[in-house]
Amino acid sequence: MIDEFISYFGLHLDHITKLENRFYLVNHAQMRFKAKKPLAIGLFLGFSRKKTFIPSNSLLSMVSNTGRKVVVNAQGEWLFVCGRDVFKDSVLKFGVGSPGDFVLVVNERNVCLGYGELVLDNRLAVRNVYDIGDYFRREH
Amino acid sequence: MDRELSTRKFFLDRYERLGWKFSEPKIRECIRAFPDAVDSLRKRGCVIERVPFLKSGYWVSCDFALGTSVEHLAGMFYIQEAASQLPVIVLDPKNNDVVLDACASPGSKTTQLSDVMHGEGTIVAFESKQSRMFRLLNNLDRMGTRNVVCFCADLRKAPGFGFKFDKILLDAPCSGNFASDLNWFKKRNYKGILKCADVQKQLLASAFNLLNEGGVLVYSTCSLEPEENELNVDWFLRNYSVKLSTTNLTIGVQGVTNVFGKRINRSVSLCRRIWPGQSQGFFVARFVK
Numbered sequence: 001m002i003d004e005f006i007s008y009f010g011l012h013l014d015h016i017t018k019l020e021n022r023f024y025l026v027n028h029a030q031m032r033f034k035a036k037k038p039l040a041i042g043l044f045l046g047f048s049r050k051k052t053f054i055p056s057n058s059l060l061s062m063v064s065n066t067g068r069k070v071v072v073n074a075q076g077e078w079l080f081v082c083g084r085d086v087f088k089d090s091v092l093k094f095g096v097g098s099p100g101d102f103v104l105v106v107n108e109r110n111v112c113l114g115y116g117e118l119v120l121d122n123r124l125a126v127r128n129v130y131d132i133g134d135y136f137r138r139e140h
Numbered sequence: 141m142d143r144e145l146s147t148r149k150f151f152l153d154r155y156e157r158l159g160w161k162f163s164e165p166k167i168r169e170c171i172r173a174f175p176d177a178v179d180s181l182r183k184r185g186c187v188i189e190r191v192p193f194l195k196s197g198y199w200v201s202c203d204f205a206l207g208t209s210v211e212h213l214a215g216m217f218y219i220q221e222a223a224s225q226l227p228v229i230v231l232d233p234k235n236n237d238v239v240l241d242a243c244a245s246p247g248s249k250t251t252q253l254s255d256v257m258h259g260e261g262t263i264v265a266f267e268s269k270q271s272r273m274f275r276l277l278n279n280l281d282r283m284g285t286r287n288v289v290c291f292c293a294d295l296r297k298a299p300g301f302g303f304k305f306d307k308i309l310l311d312a313p314c315s316g317n318f319a320s321d322l323n324w325f326k327k328r329n330y331k332g333i334l335k336c337a338d339v340q341k342q343l344l345a346s347a348f349n350l351l352n353e354g355g356v357l358v359y360s361t362c363s364l365e366p367e368e369n370e371l372n373v374d375w376f377l378r379n380y381s382v383k384l385s386t387t388n389l390t391i392g393v394q395g396v397t398n399v400f401g402k403r404i405n406r407s408v409s410l411c412r413r414i415w416p417g418q419s420q421g422f423f424v425a426r427f428v429k
Contacts, residue, residue, distance in 0.1 A: 025286070029262050033289045036301070040277055043286035057215045058284040081210055109180055111214050132213040135282050139275065 001053040002046060008102060009063035013045075022047045054130050060104065060112040067096040069104040070118075070126055077107045080114065081133035086126035094125075102129070146329030151318075155364060155415075158396050165319040165416035168199040171206065172225055172252060173217035180211050191222050193391045194229070196255070199418075215283040220248040221320070223414050223422035227360040228252045230387045230412075230426050233307050235260040240305040242295045242347055245272035247279035249311055254285040263287055264303070268294035295346045307356045308347050312340045314361035314368050319416035337367040344376050348429065357382070357427040362420055364413075366399045369423040373411055374404035382427040384410045389424065 002023045006013055017026045017034065019041065026034070026042035034041060046055040055063075072080060076090025086105060097103050097118045105113045105126055114131030152162050170191060173181075178188055178198060186202035199222070206212055206219055228249050233239050235257050244250045244265035253263050265288055267276050273292050280288055293301075295310075315336045318324040340361070347357055359376075361368050373395065376382060384407045395411030397404055411425040 030287070030289055033262075033264065033303075036291065038289045038291050039273060040280060040288065040290035042289070043284065044281040056281050056284070058281075058286070061284070077210060081213060107210060111180075111210060111216070113210065113214075132210070135213050135278060136208060139278055 001048050005046070005053050005055060006059070006063070009066045009068060009104075011063050016045065017041060021049070052129065054134070055115070057112075057132060060114070060132075064104060064106060064110065064112045066104060068101065069095045069106050071095075071106055071108060071110075072113070073108070076105075077113060080105055080116075080126075080128060081131050083128060083131060083133055083137070085119075085124055085128050086116065087123055088120075088125045091125050105131070146331075148325040150330075151325065151328075151364075154400075157400060158366065159393065160415045163417075165420070166418060167221070167319060167416075167420060168418050169201070169206070170220060170222040170225075170419070171198050171200055171217045172196050172220045172248075172255075173198055177211050177216035180216065181209070184209075193389070194222060194225050197222050197225050213282070218248055218251055218279075218283060220252070222419035224248060224362070224420075225252060226387075226389060226391070226412075226414070226422060227309060227311055227358050227424055228256055230360075230389065230424050231307055231309050231356060231358040233257050233261065237261045237306040238303070239263045240308045240347075240350060241265045242308060242310045242343065243267070243313060244290070245269070245276040247276045247283075249309060250276070250288060251279060251283040251285055253309065254283070254287055257287060259286045261287055262289060264305070265290045266293045266295055266298065268292070295350075296342050298346065299349055301350065304350055304352045305355060306352055307358075308351055309358050309360075310343055310347050311360045312343050312368075314340070314363040315365060317362055317364050317416060317421040320362065320420040333363075333365045333367050336363070337365075337372055340368055340372050341375060344372065345380070348376075348380050348382065351429045353429055355429050356385075357429065359425045359427065361423050363423065364415070364421045366396060369413065369425075370395050370397070370399055370404060370408050370411065371402075373408050373425045376427070377405050377407070382429050383407065385426050385428050386410050387412045387424050387426050392422075395423075395425070 023045040071093040116126040191197035245267040392414035394409040414422040
């Protein structure tokens with residue numbers, strides 16, 4: 001699941017470790033602690049929730065140089081991190097991609113807000129799959 | 141007779157005897173941030189002022205809830221009280237250190253350690269309460285730490301952990317202080333202070349066993365009570381092979397060496413006590429084994 005995500009955005013990572021449903025990038029020095037059954041180890045890459053892979057901030061940041069992204073304005077940014085979809089009139093710039101493709105959603109400062117499915121119908125541009133507002137919703 | 145009293149007056153009288161006269165604290169909201177986050181928040185209309193005694197600490201005033209901002213969700217800054225950023229500065233971990241954060245949740249100091257170490261070395265984070273683990277993991281994830289290994293573990297039950305550390309941060313559970321908790325005077329009493337102090341002694345003893353020879357242990361609390369601070373430090377000095385070293389902090393005052401008529405080890409003056417003002421109260425001590 002994570003392999004599909006990272007290769008989709010043109011990334012390759014070695015030394016991925018899975019702890020239950022969570023994925024981590026681990027270095028050699030950290031591996032010696034693995035036998036002690038930690039709850040987290042190294043750089044968090046994301047987790048699987050039902051049948052979807054949810055990437056971490058770090059992984060989103062790693063893939064953010066991809067051309068597969070849309071840039072949204074301030075209103076689009078706010079709505080997206082509240083779990084909403086991206087409407088066409090919130091999009092400042094489209095990158096590469098066709099309807100059905102997955103794209104990153106970034107703001108004008110290239111901060112990655114999450115990712116979604118490119119739709120491009122009359123009103124909608126991107127259907128929200130995951131947004132960073134999830135951190136806030138998880139805690140509350 | 142003092143021990144039977146646990147009112148606001150009781151505690152404020154104690155503070156006055158320790159050298160501080162009460163004045164209403166005016167706590168300012170503070171973040172620990174990278175420069176790009178500061179720029180981003182300024183563009184959104186926030187008024188940001190660097191905290192003079194912190195390298196990456198900023199006081200912030202804005203008309204929206206910082207915690208819901210995109211910059212916060214993306215891990216570009218951490219909302220962390222100014223005094224709370226001091227223990228990691230005092231510990232001063234280096235990039236290749238193996239560090240233990242003994243009471244880690246919710247992760248403000250764990251993530252700060254990771255930043256200061258530039259993501260290198262290893263930080264082992266212990267948190268004893270399962271209910272607090274979720275928040276710790278969420279913050280580690282949000283901030284993108286890459287050098288933290290996290291365990292649900294009680295420091296007091298970890299002698300068989302099998303590893304020793306170059307540096308240990310023991311930001312111990314404590315009774316807190318009235319500046320950060322409006323109901324503090326109603327909730328706390330002297331008996332509770334002593335119970336906290338006992339737990340802290342147990343934690344200090346356990347931390348000693350996990351520290352390498354020549355290693356550094358920073359003990360900190362956000363309590364103003366000498367039983368949890370200077371008297372515990374004095375106890376540790378008397379019972380374990382450690383000595384105090386300077387914190388190199390200029391904020392706050394020296395640790396108190398005459399506690400209500402009881403004279404304790406003079407080196408306790410190397411500790412640092414921060415009375416509430418623009419930040420909450422705090423206490424920091426730096427030991428070398």
